Amino acid sequence: MNWPQRFEAELVRLGVQPVVARRLTADTAAQAGEHDADPDGFFGPAHLYARHLVAELQTPAAGTAPERCVPGQVMLQLSGVGKRYRRRAVFSGVDLTVRGGEVAAIVGANGCGKSTLLRICAGLTPPSCGTVHRTRRVGFVPQDGGTAGWLTAEEHFTLFGAAAGMVPRKAISTGTHLASLLAWRPSRVQPVQELSGGTRQKLNLVLGELHGPDLLLLDEPYQGFDQGSYLDFWRQVRSWRDAGRAVVVVTHLLHELQNVDHVLDLGAVAGRVA
Amino acid sequence: MTPRPWLHGFLDLCLLAMLRERPDYGYGLAQRLAAAGVADIPGGTLYPALLRLEQQGLASPSWAPSESGPRRKYYEITPAGLAALQAQAAEWRAFRDGVDLLIGAPVR
Amino acid sequence: MTALVVAGLSAREVTRRRTAMLLVISLPLWFYLVRRDLTGQSMRMLTLGIAWAVSTLTLFVVNASRGVDPRLRVSGASVAGIIGGRLIAMSGFGVLLATAYLILVAIDQDIQRFWAIAVTMLITALIAAPFGSLVGALLPRELEGALALLSVCAVQMLADPAGLTAKFMPFWSGREIGTYAVDGTGIEFLWRGLAHGALVWALCTGLTLAVFARRLRLARYPEPVPDSR
Numbered sequence: 304m305n306w307p308q309r310f311e312a313e314l315v316r317l318g319v320q321p322v323v324a325r326r327l328t329a330d331t332a333a334q335a336g337e338h339d340a341d342p343d344g345f346f347g348p349a350h351l352y353a354r355h356l357v358a359e360l361q362t363p364a365a366g367t368a369p370e371r372c373v374p375g376q377v378m379l380q381l382s383g384v385g386k387r388y389r390r391r392a393v394f395s396g397v398d399l400t401v402r403g404g405e406v407a408a409i410v411g412a413n414g415c416g417k418s419t420l421l422r423i424c425a426g427l428t429p430p431s432c433g434t435v436h437r438t439r440r441v442g443f444v445p446q447d448g449g450t451a452g453w454l455t456a457e458e459h460f461t462l463f464g465a466a467a468g469m470v471p472r473k474a475i476s477t478g479t480h481l482a483s484l485l486a487w488r489p490s491r492v493q494p495v496q497e498l499s500g501g502t503r504q505k506l507n508l509v510l511g512e513l514h515g516p517d518l519l520l521l522d523e524p525y526q527g528f529d530q531g532s533y534l535d536f537w538r539q540v541r542s543w544r545d546a547g548r549a550v551v552v553v554t555h556l557l558h559e560l561q562n563v564d565h566v567l568d569l570g571a572v573a574g575r576v577a
Numbered sequence: 578m579t580p581r582p583w584l585h586g587f588l589d590l591c592l593l594a595m596l597r598e599r600p601d602y603g604y605g606l607a608q609r610l611a612a613a614g615v616a617d618i619p620g621g622t623l624y625p626a627l628l629r630l631e632q633q634g635l636a637s638p639s640w641a642p643s644e645s646g647p648r649r650k651y652y653e654i655t656p657a658g659l660a661a662l663q664a665q666a667a668e669w670r671a672f673r674d675g676v677d678l679l680i681g682a683p684v685r
Numbered sequence: 686m687t688a689l690v691v692a693g694l695s696a697r698e699v700t701r702r703r704t705a706m707l708l709v710i711s712l713p714l715w716f717y718l719v720r721r722d723l724t725g726q727s728m729r730m731l732t733l734g735i736a737w738a739v740s741t742l743t744l745f746v747v748n749a750s751r752g753v754d755p756r757l758r759v760s761g762a763s764v765a766g767i768i769g770g771r772l773i774a775m776s777g778f779g780v781l782l783a784t785a786y787l788i789l790v791a792i793d794q795d796i797q798r799f800w801a802i803a804v805t806m807l808i809t810a811l812i813a814a815p816f817g818s819l820v821g822a823l824l825p826r827e828l829e830g831a832l833a834l835l836s837v838c839a840v841q842m843l844a845d846p847a848g849l850t851a852k853f854m855p856f857w858s859g860r861e862i863g864t865y866a867v868d869g870t871g872i873e874f875l876w877r878g879l880a881h882g883a884l885v886w887a888l889c890t891g892l893t894l895a896v897f898a899r900r901l902r903l904a905r906y907p908e909p910v911p912d913s914r
Contacts, residue, residue, distance in 0.1 A: 334624045336647045336740040337604040346621045359625035360632055377909035389702050426904040443759040448752030453698040465690035466762035469666070494701065514760055531892075 306342045307332055309349035317357045317483060327356065354486060358538070373401030374564075377436070378518040378549035379424060384433030386419055393419055395432065399551075399567050403517065406540060406550045408565040411570035417553045418446060420569060421522050424551060438549075442516035444507050445525045446553075452496030456482070456489035456506050460513060467514030474513065477572050481509045484542075500527035508536070510545070519543060521552040537562065584616045588626050589635075590669055591615060593662040594653060596636055600653040603627060627652060635661050687762050691770025692777070695746055699778065705745065710736045713786055724794050725867040731786060732805055732859045736813045737838045739779040743817030746771060750755040750888045751825070754901055764898045772814055772890065778811030799888075801866030801875065809859040815889035816855050822896040855889070858882030 304312065314324035331352075335342040336351050346352040350368055385395030393416035393484020401407045409417050422428040423435065425443040428530050448457060457475050482489050485505045495503060508524050524538045537559065544558050551565070584591070595601060595609055603624055611617050630636040635658035642648045654662070700706060713734030730881035750771070758769055783806040796802055817834065837854065844851040846860050861878030864870050884906040 305822045330628070330650060331624070331648055334603050336619060337602065337649060338607075338620060339646075340620070346624075352621060355621065356625045356628065359629055370848065376911055423757050423904075425755075426906060427759065429904045435904070435906045436909040438908060441759060443756060445581060445752075445756070449754050449756050451698060453749075454694060458694055458697065461690060462694050463760050465687045466688070466757040466760040466766075468761060471690070510756065510760075514845060529854050538701075 306349050310342075310353050311349040313353035313483075314357065316480060317353060318480065319357060331356075349496070350488075351486075352572060354483070362512070362550070374405050375547050376438075377402050378438045379551065380436040381424070382434050384420070384430045384435060386416060386423065386428070387431045395453055397433065397567070397569070399565065401518070401549045401551055401565065403547045403549050404544055405565065406544050406552065407565040407567060408560055408563040409553045409567045409569055410555065410557070410560070415569045417569055418522055421520050421551065421553055424484065424518075424520050439516045440514070440516045441518045441520060442511035442514065444511035444521045446514040446526070447526075449507055449510070450495050450503060453494050455492060455494055456498075457491060459495065459506060459510055459536055463510045463513050469514065478513055481512060482506075484539055485532060487532075500533060502530060504528060505532065508539075516548070518549045520548065523553050523555070539563050578610075585619070586668060587648050587665075588618070588622070589630065589667040590662065592626060592630060593658055593665070596652055596654040596674065597659065597662060600639075600651045602649040604649075606652075608640075630658070688770035688773060691762075691767055692773040695771050695774035696751075696777065698749070699742065699746055699774070702745075705742070709742050710782065710785075712738045713782070714789075717789075721793070724796060724865075727794070728790070728796075728802060728805070728863050728867055729860060731790070732809050732863055733838055733842055733856065735779070735783055735806055736809045736841075736856045736859065737834060738773065738814075739782060739810050739813035740817030740820065740834050741831060742769070742778065743771075743775040744821040744834065745827060746775060747818045747821030748825070748827050748830065754897075758901050758903055764901050765894065767901070768818070768894055768897045770781070772818060772893070774810055775814040775817070779814050779835050780807060783807050783810040788891060796867060797865040797869055801862055804875075805859045805862040805866060805878075808858055808862065808879070808886075809914030812855060812858070812882060812886050814891065815886060815893050819889045819893045819896070822893055852881070855885045858885065 310331060311324050311328040314327060315321055319327070331342065331346065338345060343349070380397070380401075381397050381399040383395075384397040385489070386393045387395070397420065398550045399407060409420060411417055419428060421443075424437065425441060426437070427443070443477045451462075454462070460474045460478030461471040464471065464477070471476070479489060480503060485508065487502060487505045489506070495506060498506065504524060504527050508521070511521070511524075512519060525533050528536060540550055540552065541562070554560075591610060592606060595606055601609070603620070607618055607620070607623055627636070631638050631652065634655060636652040637655050638650050638652055640648050641651050650671075713731050716730040716734030717727050720730055750767075754767055758764070787803055787806055790796070790802060801901070820830050820833050824833055829846065837855075840850065841854040841856050841860075844854065846864070851857050851860070858878040858881040861874045861881065865872070865874035865878065
C-alpha cells in the first residue's frame with residue numbers, strides 16, 4: 304500500500320465514514336501537491352497523520368464552550384459504604400453518586416482504601432456496611448496485573464470478548480480499534496509479558512471497555528504512560544463521558560481534578576472516622 | 578518566529594483573520610503566515626486546522642484551477658467565521674494586554 | 686462458548702511455556718526409565734509421573750490466571766465457563782500426554798491386559814487436572830502448591846497399597862487398575878479402581894468449582910432507581 308491508501312485505511316479504521324475518508328485523502332494529496340512535496344515527508348507516517356487529523360477534527364472550536372451533554376441516569380450510587388478488615392476500619396460513610404456523562408475522581412493518600420473502594424464498586428469485594436446501587440454493565444481496570452503474560456493482545460481481546468458474549472472476530476476488531484485511540488497498534492505475535500509497562504496498561508484499559516460498559520472503573524490506569532499516551536487517555540475519558548458513560552477514576556494527580564465532575568477525597572473521609 | 582506552543586491556541590484566529598482579508602488556499606496561507614513573521618507552520622498543523630474550520634462551518638471551501646499544477650482548494654470566511662473571529666480577537670487582545678501589563682514595567 | 690474459548694487459549698498459553706512444558710513432558714519418562722526392567726514397577730512409576738506432571742502444570746495454569754479471572758467475571762463470564770474451560774484444556778493435555786506414553790509402553794513392554802494400562806493412565810491423567818486445580822485453588826503460591834503435590838505423590842508412591850492411607854490418596858485408582866493390568870489379579874481390582882477414580886474426580890472437580898465460585902463471587906447490586914430527569 305502507498306501513503307494515500309494507508310492514510311485512507313487508517314481513517315476508516317479510526318471510525319471515519321468511508322466517503323469522508325476518501326474526500327480527506329483526496330484533499331491531503333492535493334495539499335501535498337500544492338507544496339510540491341511527497342506526503343510521507345510533508346505529513347509524516349500515514350497512520351500517525353490520520354490519527355492526528357481525526358483528533359484535530361474532534362476538537363471543539365476555540366472561543367466556544369465545549370459541548371457537554373446533560374448528566375443522564377444514575378449509574379452508580381454509594382450510600383454510607385464502609386469497609387473494615389477485622390477491627391480495622393479502612394473507611395466508612397462513603398457517599399457518591401455518578402450519572403451517565405459524568406466523571407468522578409477518587410483521591411487520597413496511599414493506603415486509604417481507594418483500590419478497595421473501586422473493587423467494591425466492581426462487586427469483587429463486598430462492603431462491610433452501606434448500600435450500593437449500580438448499573439449492570441461495568442468495566443473494571445485494576446492498577447496492575449489482570450492480564451495473562453503468555454497470551455498476545457489479540458488473544459486477550461478474544462478472551463475478554465468471549466466473557467462478554469462477543470464472537471472472536473468482533474472482539475479483535477473492537478480491541479484493535481480501541482487500541483488505536485490510545486495510539487497503540489498491538490503486535491500479532493508478541494506475548495503480553497514482553498510489552499512495556501505503559502503498553503500493558505493500554506491493553507488493560509482496552510480490556511476494560513471492550514464490551515462497551517455503561518460504567519468504567521479505572522484504578523490509576525495511566526501508570527507508565529508517556530506524555531502523549533497520557534493526553535490520549537484523558538481525551539478518551541472525555542469521549543466516554545460525552546458518549547453518556549459514567550467514569551470513576553482513582554487518581555493522585557490533582558491537576559486533573561479540574562476535568563472531573565465529582566471528587567471524592569477518601570483520605571478526608573477516613574480522617575473523619577478516626 | 579513564534580515557538581509553536583504559543584501559536585497553537587491562536588492559529589484559528591490567524592487563519593480566520595487572513596481569510597477575512599481574502600479567500601486563500603493552504604500554501605498561500607502558509608506563505609502569508611511566514612511573511613508576517615508569525616510562524617513557519619508545518620503542513621501537518623496547517624491543513625488539519627483548515628479542515629476543522631471547514632467542518633465547523635467557519636470557512637467554506639471551493640475548488641479553483643491554478644495556472645500551474647493541480648486545482649486548489651480555496652477557503653472563504655463565512656458569517657459564523659466572522660463572528661468567531663471577533664470573539665477570538667477580543668480574547669487575544671485581552672490576553673495580549675494582560676501579558677504586556679505583566680512584562681511591561683520591569684522590561685522598560 | 687466461554688469455556689471453549691478459555692480452553693483454547695489456556696492450551697495455547699501452556700504450549701508457549703516451552704521449558705516448563707519440556708520438563709513436564711519428560712518427567713514421566715525419567716520415572717519410567719528408572720525401573721524399566723520391571724514391568725509392574727515401571728508402570729506404577731510412569732502413572733505417578735503422569736499424575737505429577739499434569740497436576741503440576743494445571744497448578745501453574747490456575748495460578749497464572751489469578752489476575753485475569755476476576756476481570757473476566759466482571760466482564761460477564763461465569764465461574765463454570767472460566768474454570769470449566771481451564772479444566773477441559775488441562776484434561777486434554779493429560780489425555781495427550783498419557784496417549785504418547787501408552788504408545789511408548791506398547792512398543793517397549795509386554796503386558797497381558799494392555800487396555801487396562803490405557804485405562805490406568807487415562808483415568809490418572811483425568812484426575813490429575815482437577816486435583817492440580819484444587820491444590821492451586823487452596824494454596825495461592827506456586828511453590829507451596831508444588832510442594833503439596835510433591836508430598837501427595839511421595840506418600841502415594843511409598844504407602845502400602847492395601848493400607849488405609851493409600852486409599853485416601855487421589856491416585857490410588859491408577860494403582861489398583863495397574864495391578865489388575867500387570868499382575869493379572871481379579872476383576873474386583875478394576876471396579877474398585879474405577880469407583881475410586883470416579884469419586885476422586887467428582888470430588889476434586891466439585892471442590893474446585895466450589896472454591897472458585899466463592900472466591901470469584903460478585904456482589905449483586907440492584908440497579909439504580911431510574912429518576913424522571
